[in-house]
Amino acid sequence: MEEREVDSRVRNPASADSAGVQVRPLQNPAVQELTRGALAAEAAGDLTGAAVLLERALRIEPRDPEILQYLAEIKLQQQDWQQAMNFATRSYDIGPRVGEICSRNWRTIGVARQHLGDAGGSREAERRAGQCMNTRPPSL
């Protein structure tokens, strides 16, 4: 595989959509350390190692949409389509439902659905990914 699907179909377009405007909430330093480790493991091709570290991060912050989405992207690379979809869905449920992470949520769901043979669901997910940038975050 020349370019990884997770980059070409999830991360890059989501990043392009959000045009560099990113709001990253402050993360627990313990989570940061583990996530950094996971990134390094992923870069070295050690997907199992990355997943183990992200699970440890989730023990610390079980409702962090970033970690959940990241784990979804690892599952995508492990071709565990069902779990990729489930983690992305969970991330969307408790995440901001707007912006880059929302786009990554739906793009992951789209790719996973396609591999699971749900073409219609996949298109719907791509459409939802596109809407992530249209919806303005609810204001107080």
Added chain:
Amino acid sequence: MTRKRAAKRRTKPRKKAASSSAAPKRRLLKFSLLALGVLAGLFLPWMVYLDHTVKTEFEGRKWDLPSRVYARPLTLFPGQPMTGAFLLRELQAAGYREAAGANRPGSYSRNGDRFTIYSRDFQFADRKQAALRFQVSVGSGEVAGLADHRGQAISLARLDPAEIGSIYPLHNEDRSVVRLDQVPPLLITGLQAVEDRQFKHHYGVDLKAIARALWANLRHRRVVQGGSTITQQLVKNYFLSHEQTVLRKLNEAMMAVLLEWRYSKPEILEAYLNEVWLGQQGARAIHGFGRAAEYYFNQPLERLDGDQLALLIGLVKGASYYNPRRHPERALDRRNQVLKAFLDTGLMDAAAYAAARGRPLQVTAQARSGQASYPAFIDLVKRQLRDQYREQDLRSEGLRIFTTLEPATQAAAEQSAEDGLSALAAAGLPEDLQSAMVVVDIHNGEIQALVGDRLAGRVGFNRALDARRQIGSVIKPLVYLQALQHPETFNLLTEVEDLPVELRLANGDLWQPRNYDGESHGTVTLLEALSQSYNQATVQVGLKVGVPNIVQTLGLFNLQDAVEPVPSILLGAAEFTPLEVAQVYQSLAAGGYTSPLRAVTAVLDANGTALSRYPLNLSPLPRRDAVALVNYALTQVVDKGTGRGLRRWLPSDLTVAGKTGTTNERRDSWFVGYTRNRLGVVWVGLDDNRPAGVTGSNAALQLWGRAFARLPLKSLTLDLPEGVGWYWVDPVEMALATEDCPGAAKMPFAEAALPARYASCTANGRSGRGASQKTPWWRKWFGKNN
């Protein structure tokens, strides 16, 4: 371990044949030859037999290594919910010793809420981690600070886990094998100094030592000294017979010689280090220095100091007589004798000797927990592994099993069951009440504690896994979950009738469910019906949504086969185990994401290679919008409903969700409750299903409260998925309100179908436009956080 050493083959010195041919001499020769022939005829086959025995024993021996079972490692990080007592309990479970300065791995020191901890190096399921000395401070119910030994803040520290059990070979030998190149050099030299100074030079037996021993024994007219070499002791250990006959001694000596002939000194020494008997834990024999180090000091062998090694070497002489836990004075004397031998042979200089001699024994108070400490949990571990591993492999392959047990949480659960049941007995309930308890991490399904008997250490019926009992009102949230999936018909403020109901069942019986208090409460909201656990209202709701649909909801948790589609299941006339109940509520508590409950996270082989991993899995329930509404209603159970009694145990500002359950004639008592991260299920009742006088709130809830009061907790926060939002509600009129209405509180509703009624404090309410479906912007309370 093979290869003979031809160089060591000794040839018997042959007598020169006599040259004279005198008749008597010839007769003597004849006789000698005959005798030699007879001897050879008997002796050689005997030697061959012994040689074969030795060879088979030495080479054919593959030690059966028990599998070790570890608790989940405690990871500390700033902001983590924590109390000093909880941390202390974790340290104790992992065998940490309190020592001023905490300057050795496996020790800690405590100054109020500040701990200095020196963790041990450990091969975790993901990687090997070096020993680390660090400081933790605990305050306001959480880890307030974490710093390395230089005072630099660190973000994360992971402790090596408690060993919570082993799965032993059937022959009950406990052993942790060490390699010769891993053991401290002092063990090798010290052992020889004490047990066999000629080890390097003899051929299996040490004639001088035997003579010396013989002389000493004769003088004292009893056995005071043994002349056995290390090789002979190894042979003795192999064949484990302690009869003291001449023939046996002779065999032993010959086998020792044969062993030496066939194998190298290092091979023999390594076998000895792993074979020698060094203690007894009940029916289980502790073999070898590796396990002995863990058994007595809770440390790996390579971490032991000279005085600790001396104690272990001293035990060779008599592990039972010098048992340091039972006879500490004898053991100390013996250790000091060994230290003296170290000094005399130059293995230790005078300063080191003086320092070592001055140290206490340092043996841990309790042996590492054997099988019996967590029988219910270990039972579950075995069941989880049963599908993938053969019993034989679990017992012999030295696997390292990483589990989810939290020792401090387990201790809290056990203590609460014990105290709680005693208190109930004191209050007049049966003395033989039983209970089961399950505590899980909501977000990953990891089982943190499991109690299967009122005496947690008792091996036997595991009620947490095997007691199938009616669950009573604990089933009700599933009835409302089904109802709330139809927001156009049901929301939390929908009014339902709590009135007498009669049903003719398929078998012709008339079913007339009554409420717990015997009253009917008339028109009530769905929220009240659930939080007050009204039976008649619940039956009305359940019949409206349809009994088959409730069965279908059970199907989401694979529990549909356990029930008949009859109306009585609406009130929990269905039998489930505490673990099954925990699975259902785990899913609800996690916002509708089921994570299969698990006790094992990874299995490594003896070399640290992962054989299996059990990763976190999620599977979403289809209607998480309804789940969110049920979760909210369950917080009201504890706030205002049947779970109010929990306040006795927990701080009033802690948000908890829960549900009580009581069955007919008070046979079963259930309470299921959860905070932000932890879920607990408690069952109380009698094994023979007699009426026990228990209700959800008088028994199980009390045990739950006692247990959770001992745990570091955080308030439950509710995540609302897409399509559900928070709205202001007037708590008296139970109608939509605005923030400025007196006493208004937030409540979740499906955005697509809001309640039609408005409270009189709102413009809509005053103008009588109560039926408006359109919600003005100001009615909605934005944002997702509670």
